[in-house]
Amino acid sequence: MQADATVIRGRGELLAAVDIRLATGGGVALHGPAGIGKTAVLDAVAATASARGELVLRLRPVRTERSLPYAAIADLVSQLPEEAAAALPPAQRAALHALRQGLPPRGGTAALVRRLVLPLLLAHCARRRSVLLVVDDAQWLDAESAEMIGFAMRRRPGPKVRVLAAQRRPDPAGKRRAARLCPAPVLELAVPPLAADDLTALLEARGLPCRIASRMHEASAGNPFLALALGGAVAPGPAWRPAGVPEAARELLRDRLHALPAEVTTTLLVAALATEPTTTVLRRAGRDDASRDLRLATAAGIVELAGEAIRFTPPLLAQILAEESGAADRSAAHTALAAGAVEPLEALRHEALRTARPDAAVARSLAAAAGRCAERGAGRTAAELYLLAADRCPHTLAAHRLDWLVVAARTALTGGASALAGRAAEAVIAADAPAGHRVRARLVLLDLAGQGIAEMGEMFAAALAEAGDDPALIAPIRLRLTWAAFVTGDPDRATAEAGRSVDAARRAGDPTTEAMALSLIAQVQRLRGEPRWAETLRQALELPATPAPDWLHYGPRYMAARFAMMDDRLEEAREGLLKLLVVAEHDRIGEARVEVLRSLSEVATRAGRCRDALQYAHRAVEAAQHAGLSPGPTWYTAAVAELAGGSLAAAAGFARRGVRASEQEGDSLFLRRNLHALGQAELRAGDTRAGVAALRRLRDLEAESGGADPMIVRWHGDLAGGLAALGEHAEAAATLAEARAAAQRLGNTPATLGYLDRATAVVLSESGQADSAVVLSAAAAQHFEQLHQPIEQAHSLLVQGGAERRRRRYAAARMAISAALAIFLASDAKPWAEQTERALARTEGNSAPGTPPLELGLTSTELRIAGLVRDGASNREIATQLYLSVKTVEATLTRVYRKLGVRSRTQLLSRLQSMEVPEITTSV
Template sequence: MGRTRLITSVTARVLEGQAVAIHGPRGMGRSTFLAAVTAGVPHAISVRLQRRGVPGHGVSVVAAAFPQATLDELPDRMRSLLLDPRTLPATDPAERLGYALTELLTAQAATAPFVLVLDDAQHLDAVSLAALRAAASRSLGPGAFGALVAIGPAEVDPTTGHPRTVTARELSLLHVELQPFAAADTVELLAADDVPTDTALWAHRESGGNPGLAREIAAAVDGLPPEEAARQLGSLARTRVHELTEPVRATLQRVAAMHQPTTATLQRIGGETAVASVRAARALGLVVTEDEYLRLTPEALGDVLLESVDSDELVALHRELAEHADSEGLTRYHLALAGDTGTTPADLAAAATGCAARGEHDLAAQLYLLAADAGTPERDEWLTLCLENAVIGKETRVLHRATRAAADLTEPSLSVRAKLALVELGDSAPDEILVAALYESREDPTLQARVLLQRARLLAGSNDLRSAMDSAGRAVELARRAGRTDIEVDALTVGAAVGRTLGDPDARRLMEEAAALAGDPRPGQVHTSARYIAARFSLHDDDLRRARAAFVDMLADVGPDAGYDTVHVLRSLVEVVARQGRGREALELAGRATRAATHFDTPVATTWFIEEIAESVGGTFERTRVVSSRGVELARRERDQRYLRRHLAHLGLALLHLDDLEGAVGVYRELRRLDADSGIRDLTSVRWHTDAVTALVLGGEIDEAEGLLAEVRAGLEDGLGAPGVAAAADRAAAEIAAARGDLDTARTLATRSIAAAEEHRLPIELARSLVTLAHIERRARRGGRSREAAARAREVLRPLHAVPWAEWVNARFPEGAALHTLEVEEPEGAADPLGDLTLTEQQVAGLVAEGASNREIAQRLHLSVKTVEGSLTRIYRKIGVRSRTQLATLVLGHGPR
């Protein structure tokens, strides 16, 4: 799970005779990965080393795994050298052993090309390593000998306390580092063990994506109440700490005491010893790097590491960290924890204010809490600021304390501000909190405006869009009365975004008004600002150059520590490049967004959405299906209508292009109901409508498809679309016309769609419309024009690395192939009794005529057997036959299909 593309790539390389080394920390699945690759090669010789032995021991273990018949072909002296290290000569043992190993490999390759699989190669002794290097450098012929090696954490050197150097890394191989799992992969892995999604997501976070550790954590805490689960996690952390050497323990204690620790800071304090310790801890799966920061896995490891540190040592530790801190905020933070009498609460609050202004909300929350702990008259104000910053910065370490303290606030303005922050946390009863806040703020128009603004955002998220518009409008009026332009801008922005979704013609005016009034967005709140939403409007309008430029500028401004800002700006960039068809760039940006989301504890619904966007253009449709299915399941359980729509749209897209028509139609019908219930008319932000038309046409539901397309056309006439939507609508109309047998109209519509997509530089839409034209020309018996359109679609996609789309085109129109699905040229107007069949139905009919069974048809067309059966039922109904024999006779009598 989670490594399909890498397994495929590595398998292909070793089958070509290349050598690949797999690295990864403990628990990352090196052995499992080796097993998966080994299962895909025809001849593999697998060896697992247990420990480092005498010189030549490694080669003797490898040689013993070869067939006895191969060993018998070697001269007795060579065979003895290979199997018994004691027979190695004192002079040049590695060279002699290397020649003997070369002979063994040559003898085996003469039988058949093979792959040598070597697990735990870190245990290779120096002589065996040199012999393997020498043998691998000698050519045995192209593809005769491939190698796959897994290299894990090395043994600890008792003199230094650090792992020994893994000399196996010196092998001249392609070195591949196994990366942590994405959240969807961890959920899928643990679901096989019947672990609930919530527990799986928590285990993913605590493990840093390490699958072995995630399973260990889930097994320890599954089904336990929170307090008992915390104890079990602490117990698990203690077992992991117990095996640490003193240098590694000391370095990790610094990590535990630091706020956002980095290797650079640790190196300033502890030099190369600290760097080596971090490397050792990473190899043991105790620490991960998120962006530039280090995080202990599980986080309970930090508490366990500091348990054994007495108060004097802890004071000294924080003083040391203060001396090496790289900002005033961090210096104040560590001095306060060291009990420095010269650091006053006012100093801490001032430092917190500076951090918040720079977007460092997590550190600001920590500093405000330390200032509040002094119990000065400013305590309540600082507690409120702590809570507000902790919510923005997702600083979970102080949220619980700040939340409990906020319950005691009595001053109305502070109480209302605290309640608004609590709503951001996704409290189980947000309506009750907001009603109470609205009552408390009744004498203060500024606070009332803030409460109504928050309510508008909450209602927009639940798709109660009309109520959201009303609340945003009232917030605008109150903000104007109070002279609070900042709140007015935010409320206008919410109103514009909601209005666009509803199809309100005033949405653009509201957005322009907000943009005209807006100043620079506040750090941590860029993703809700007028500047951000205006860029989202450009994205929805298919003005991709403007959108991309705006989001790139925003990303440079928000910096690496901006929490949700970083995640959402990256998410928007993923959407832009996905619409531009840039698959590789989409995956790279999605990876950055996922790492940032993990660091800032962003809800997984957002993470999965980003991943499925990237997968749908740069990965695979199967992977898109897996991730979006998980997203749909989670959104339904959390009653998150906004993300339910988003995940359903990508699930429908994946199912449609995996030829699961029944599943796709079901998804699109649910989306249609959701939008109707919420009054959503926008066609641009969640683009499912024309794909739904296509699914209905392919499924034979032509009347329903025409009804939905009529709604799309009406929306376009009302100005609710974008160039890409209009092009897709023409393509969908072409598919309906083709299904009705009006191929001339279909050709005209498809050609118009192609021209629009080309004009607006929308390559995915262009390729899809070219494929539609290729299908139409095929139906019209114009094989040459069909092949020309398909070839052009491939050329459009070729430089973009839009892998799933390129594979989809090639599956339907294989490059250079002359298949039964490519018709011969025939004069226009010739009778075609099979003309009412969809492409899939034509393919099924052609394979029936060849005598293929339903299962064989399913395998050849990459469909389910159930889909094939449904297609046959529709074929029989459309052309009036009752058996496979009648269908085959009709197909064969009408010429090749």
């Protein structure tokens, strides 16, 4: 049986290394922590060997069998064929019988006879076919069986007897046991953690939502079993409420810790409870042998060291270690950390954590320290101290407790501590708090919802009820309702809610909320094609707004930078975004930083800085995963960057996952954008029908939402080109006409000129009007050169070269395509350069007899239909296969007749049989 493909995802290199070693004999010893996927690799190798007809022997010892002598050998010999046993000498047959019965050896001679049983059996089997012994969890093998297997392999059984063994790490008692079970030469390999993309794909294949799957990599350190256990424990509910650790995951991590010496575990407990654990912190806390202990822990895969900094792998190990330790041990560790602290604040924190008993003096000290931290921008520390103050607060300070909880919730939010923020906010709501406190707590929970804010209907209703007529409370609630409507693709409701937020903010004297609401109105107006968006944005920019770092991406300056990018004012957009990035780096919750990085990536893509685009995009993906944000937006940005400078396969992968994530979260905005990226990837990879299907879905969604600006999501030209390649020329022309009308209505015709001219050139070229296509594509190339957009300029030159080739002007085609290639190479636009090199190779032909039909002026659609005619398909069969109408097929064949100088289907068949009709993929 073949191994489940989802289980061995991301193990291609490891499986190849194992296969190469085993192909020439010897053995492979795998090691890695429990749950890392060793068994899955063993299963895959065993399944492949069985499919080749090899004799595969499996041993799967368990912990309880380690004390049972010869348990594994008894299992092993039972799997060998009877004819091998019959061929043994009498003494070994008797020993084999004893082994099967689990009887102990008697005397030295009997022991030697027994040791020779396995080598003789394996040698007999190997004379008929290759033998592969697969041993899982070698650390649980009983010592007697391990010795017998090792003895057999030391006798050099030949290249047809191989061993693949795996063991856990750490295993102090059985160190390198797996390697000693293998015949020479032995290859020892660590089973590495799964990469983020592979682990996410595995979890999604098991039914976990994208948002949960994307943040499980850090939580599990790439351990598939742990990720599946943790992901399965995340129940539907608030994103800020941490899920409990399932017992299966807890046991796995507990076993790893229990394998360490007690002194090492004590040192690690101090590290787990430290705010920022380092080797120096541990020494100051009295752990004099910290370096030795950390070296052992690193060898066991428990921690990683970066200089002096200590990081648990996975981070959950620190939590398990603290929770599994007794209260006295935790108190002693906090006492030691307090005594060794350099900063008074750190000492105060650990003194407070020694005990959970209420203490008014401690609570006031903590709150005062938290205020000082907040003033200097240490939001996360301030939040933790405020929450500690609330926890240590006696009933005599109940009012202060509620104040501290509200401040802790907001400070934790901006500090990126979502679990702390949620805990503090929920504590306020659960208490008998004033309405203002409750509304502010609910606002924190709404902000924690991220892209899932549209599902917070009850929270919004409660907040509005508690806000009453207070405009200072109503304005921020309505602002968030605006975003919720925006995410779900309801521009009418978004505009209405933003207007209410503006009115309330003006009455409350809150220019920041007013400016953000006006910015969102401007965004809706632009999406709907209303020219007044510019005036609305101007009003927002004139207000003295100072959005907090976590709301920066809703502010007017960010919106102005985004609009500058949409209008191809790239340098202006870049300068504005770089200034905003300085502020956004203080947004510890991550959303504003992610949004600025995303925009910088898109600007870099359009400016032809493909390396920068990829770096910004992947920083955004990593930041979003770390913060637990929706992955849909960052996967879209990564897809766009990969389309320009990475790979089409990676772009399609990001876009497909982005579509799934956006669908799961009801995010209509980024569903449309990811569909655009997916459509582009499919078209450029040659799957025109799939690309057109994705773009048609995007078109329908945009029509439903009222989107009208063709400069925001620039899908019209891509869809038109794909339609033309399929022979749907009328629909292609209508798509471009619609885009031009929208651009004219918005007054941004100059900005759209290059994109729509190039798309029109593609449609004309596919329709057989290559002369006009050359003129328009050349004009588009000049337009993009003036805008300093090298990728778009080179794309236009590539289209021009294709049109010249259809005119059979090969020198002109080579000139245009070579110019495009030079630009793509200078911009590090790898997938574009590869595509252009293939196009350049096709210009080497001429019009002599035997020239492929494409070089005689046939478009890709005409070529496909001609090939099907040659294969004997009727017009109706061609229409069915290519998803065209019969009328379209007939019209296309008429053009083919004219271009090839024939008058009937019979003449066409005769002409086609004398020349090659290659498979063609069309890029737009």
